[in-house]
Amino acid sequence: MARAGLTAERLTQAAAELADEVGFENVTVSALARHFGVKDASLYSHIRNAHDLRVRLAVLALAEMADRVSDALAGRSGKDALVAFAQAYRSYAHEHPGRYAAAQMVLDPDTAALSAASKHAEMTRAILRGYDLWEPDQTDAVRLLHSTFHGYVSLERAGAFHSHPRGVEASWTRALDALDSLLRAWP
């Protein structure tokens, strides 16, 4: 009997691919075991339980997003940075719907602190260096940007914008224009 060579990392990676294929809610211990050709019980020496698996997946997704956004942001500032951030964020969500859904999990504070979630807020803050904003306006703006990006992507995926013919892409571009002008003239 050859061993499958399972590790928590390989399981998490496979779970991420599975999530993008069949949706985050269908990432189950059983499905993952089937994928590796082993029995369900075999996974429990690598992961604590199903929730643990999903948390690991969420942490992976958060790290990947942070990397992408970080790359996109390099060497840019002002509106250039804003648009680059937004595109990187949205394209990740489109390419990896399952991982993106995982990244929205409610993590307990300890896990969240260790994850790349904090890096995210930090990078949003970096965008604002190109604008004339200082605390506490900066924090308010970070929250507004994050909310809008997440909200847009999540409504888009839920099909909330299909009822109207206006192109989703066009509205997105206009939203970024609007946010840019808002940041330049913060009330």
Next chain:
Amino acid sequence: MARAGLTAERLTQAAAELADEVGFENVTVSALARHFGVKDASLYSHIRNAHDLRVRLAVLALAEMADRVSDALAGRSGKDALVAFAQAYRSYAHEHPGRYAAAQMVLDPDTAALSAASKHAEMTRAILRGYDLWEPDQTDAVRLLHSTFHGYVSLERAGAFHSHPRGVEASWTRALDALDSLLRAWP
């Protein structure tokens, strides 16, 4: 043996209460059957399956939200309407977290069309009558507002804002100010 007097409506209502208590993902056919003191199988003459139950719950939540927002909007315009809409939306999400989560379900196009989801976009559009916006800017603005409201509430519930001491309430108020000024000077 007295009958429990189940109907699809009573089941949906109970499911809504259950969702707010234990979370949308824990609304199961079994839990609902336990609540009424009947066997699981008894529910299947009223609902088609577990997914059907959740869809009914989502439709209920969408209708409730539409009612609330509609009430809040009555007789207001401009920033007054914007703030009223936003407060109604956010307070519903806070008071009924389980139903709000249900309302985010991806509904198939037919169900979505029949539900109050369309009424939602229509009302957002009503806000904009107080501002000087016309198509296609109006649609873009509707999408931006909806995204921001949903994004803020959903990140707030996920605990994304806890990492920073700045009050979540203060940022929300500032976000509404910002959106108002954005709508008044749409680029």
Next chain:
DNA sequence: ATGATTTGCCTAGGACCTCTAGGTAAGCCT
């Protein structure tokens, strides 16, 4: 190389959820 230890995957099995098929009895109608 051989024996000892660790560790990866196994079987067995319990608890819970979903859903179908078919049966019994409660309530309504005439």
Next chain:
DNA sequence: AGGCTTACCTAGAGGTCCTAGGCAAATCAT
């Protein structure tokens, strides 16, 4: 009171989650 509809039942199959305990493969010590 008899008949019809329908609300709820029992029985049971199949899936997911997870624990306990066992065997064997890989790794390490001698």
